[in-house]
Amino acid sequence: MTALSESLAALAEGIAAAQDLGLDTTDAERTADLVEQRIGFAGNTYVIALAGGTGVGKSSLLNALAESNVSEVRAIRPTTSRPLAWVEENDRQEVEPLLEWVGVEDVVDHQHRNLADVAIIDLPDVDSVNLGHRATVDALLPRIDALYWVVDPEKYDDERLHGYLRQLSAHGDRMVFLFNKADRLGEDDQRLLAEDFARRLSTDGIGRSSIRMLSARDGQGVADLRRDLAGAADRKAAVAAKLATDAATALSEVASKAGIEAETPPTSLVEAKMRARASQEAVTGALAVVDPAGVGRQVRAAVQNQARRQGGSLLVRILALLSSLTGTRRRTADPEGYLMNWRRRGSLGHILNPVRRVVTDALAKLPAGARTPAIAALGMNDLEARLVSAIDQATRQSREAARPPRSFLWGLVGVIQLALGGVLLFAIAWYLTIIFGPGGIEVATVEVPYLGPVPVPLVLVVASLVASFIFGALLSIHAGWIGRRQARLVTARVTAAVESTVSDTAFAPLDRMDEARRRLHAALLQSRG
């Protein structure tokens, strides 16, 4: 993998990571596009531009290089308003699409064969009252392969110039500084000025600067410059290096927006300890609202109800019927309803606040511009909705378990209870016939059978009542046992479901964000080699 393709890959990765952080990556994407487009131009041509303030002699220098009047030079300021390219005539056809892409329409060709493969552009100024010129230059600069800044003894210290240089300092190695109007200075003064300028450039961040003292008027240094331009070694490599720097610069800008620096690997936005505590608090809060123990209570009552419905004695059945008609049953034993209605049992604050607290702390660590995007990326805006639906889902999962089970045994007890009820009714009826029977007319005399000293109807009444009570107690014990078991199961299941979903839902975006920050940092390291 070449350095350029590696830089591009790093930039693409960095852009993707930054988008996960919610950051605006339009600028970086534009740079990536520009780099790709420039790579797309075949050929060996290298586009350099003469840039600088008005009146420093950009056009004069081009004319001196060309030894002819290529670009108009006048005393009034500013002169050049449209960029103009100077190319070797055989190159022209090949170079024109590239120049068009750069944004240069005016092309003049020449026959200096040794200056083939170099397109030299004379740019408008960057400092005159004509702000349109500056806008033209600003649009062109990122598409130019190498910048040759022209300065003169009067303007070499201008803030406007150095403002540009500070911004473009990453390209300092490929920049050349042409100190024009050297003819006005003595040799000592030339050296003095060059040193002063170099000093100033190094405060701009351009440490190793190539400064050439020359004069378009008397030709000093122009031949040297022409020779250098002709003999420039590997142009393809220079273009690739420039593009790699573009990609790397765009990437570090994106990274600095996210507050990521190459030197310090990003730490997790929320400390593990803080996070564990917040997660614990949120889970506790959620459990307090969902109330699994309450669900368990309801389950126990519901199981009892169910057992009674299936295996209750006649009396119990009648009472159960009445209570279900008045709605009392629902109040005391509706585990499903209780579970599904968790939203009405307490504030969501206990769930939301701990999560938000740690996230707010984390946001303060980010650069100001990254905070608002991070809020969205962290899912803070819909945290409530996500948590509610997660808990809803958790409760729905446990809903099945909250339904009271049925038991074959209870049905059996029910049959027995019915039979006992029948016996009881029969015995009571028997008694009634004896007591209120037709006394006057004796149809037949039937001896009331006795069991020992006790008449059989009484035995039947007592026996059936006792048996019914025993079966009722057994049923209740069994149902209580089943109910407790079921309640434990439900409580455990609801608790587990809430515990796992709440923490995941609240902190999953945080994990993604930490991951994106790590990716961005890795990309940054990759692009720095």
Place this chain on the structure above:
Amino acid sequence: MLPQVLEDLSAALARRALSAPTRESREQAERLRTHVDSYLLPRASDLAAPLFVVILGSTGSGKSSLFNALARRAVSPSGLLRPTTRHPVALAHPDDSIDIHPDLLVVSDRAAPKGLVIVDSPDFDSVEQHNRQLALDLLEKADLVIFVTTVTRYADQVPWLVLDRARQRGVPLLMVINRMPVDIQDRTEVLADYRELLERGGLDNQGAFGDLEVVSVAEGALDPERDALGAEPISPISSAIEKLRSDDAARRAVARRGLITALEGLPGGVEQIADETEKEQQATAALLEEVDRAYERGLRKLLDEVESGDFLRSEVLQQWLDFVRAGPLARFLAEGVGKIAATIRNLFRTEPPPPAPPVREAAFSDLVASARRHADDAARASSSTWSGEPLGDRALADRPDLLAAGGDFDERLRESLASWGEAIGSEIATLGQQRKAWAQAASVGLNVLGTSAMIAVFVHTGGLTGTEVGIGAATAFLNQKLLEAIFGEANVAAFVKRARSRLTELLSEAFQRDQARFAAAVGPMEKDLPATLRRLAHEARAGAMTL
């Protein structure tokens, strides 16, 4: 009269500078204030004071050479390295050299023209930030500006920004264009071009003596002995200086004209600032309105939750319900035989301590959690709106705490809830003293009754009958019956109403406190500042008529 108006204006500008949201707007206000303080005020109080002549221009344009030429000796070194003048020099006659400017090196010279202070200012376009600041300050103080440019520079943007300010404040000008080409045709062309630019810039009639004259100095026209421009090419300038020196009336006329045009230009300069202030105030008001709306929404949601009692955890209510049903209070609910039974039962049962403190704590913590949640929502909604507006975005940059409810929100709300709870306790006690049942009830503990009253505020029956779904309704029903048994129905209703409205009040106070952080982040707003600025500027202009 005029000095007073100017002092008021200066004070108003200072207030504006203090509350300006950006560096640019602060500098603009400070610059105009410098103009008022360093020029208008002293000049308005003494027209005869020495004239302050400032040589202003780009780096490398030859200001020092011109200065030396006017001084007739090498006072300020000119040089090759940019920027040359780092220590600006003022030349003054000993009689005049008092208190000129703290940053100036004052050279007293008996040979210097009397009644004039001539200043070689630093440049305004090199990378030296300090130079720029000082040069612009000197422009504000000047009675007369000698503006120096060159053939390379005359169409640069930065000098034109300075000239635009010179036009706005109406300072009399002398104009020098240096390094002119020797070629006569180029020279005429450049001069014509520059004159046209000056005309377009509205400077053509701002000369010290009427129309603005451009003095052109050819490349290399130097007097190396004095490190100065040649005397001949700059003779129009030196004769102007000579005239001002020798002719007191002319000098006074220049001073007076400068002052009058400056006063006349004042409303224009102030208008910009007032306008900007007004726009900012409108934008700020709009931002604060958004905050208002968000917090109002949040408070309403909170009050809805309080109204329905939904914010209370069911386990808290359950705990209270169990206690009311079976605890020592149960006898107040029972009637007839049940009452006797309950009393007897109580004699034999050892009760667990009533859960009043934990229930109260839990209820408060639920309320605080709910309040914080809605305040958080409001803060987040507000800050998200703010981040979309430059003014709000700047305010947010320094205040990450605005992304959520304040750090002390919970603490302070808990405090005010605690004192609210105490007030309920004492109110219950006063209320109870008039009741028959009080002695018995009080034996259970004021704490318990207070908690019961508090719960009645949080969950109330609102027409429920006790058979409805939910623990809340059951608790409300029983709890209310209990209170009514002790205090009487009407008393309880009135009491609950009062306590509830106090609760609403304290919650909205908490929200207002939290919301106030946003107003603090954009700083105080002086509503009538724009109007004050405009009025003072117009009064100052009217004052020019009296000169």
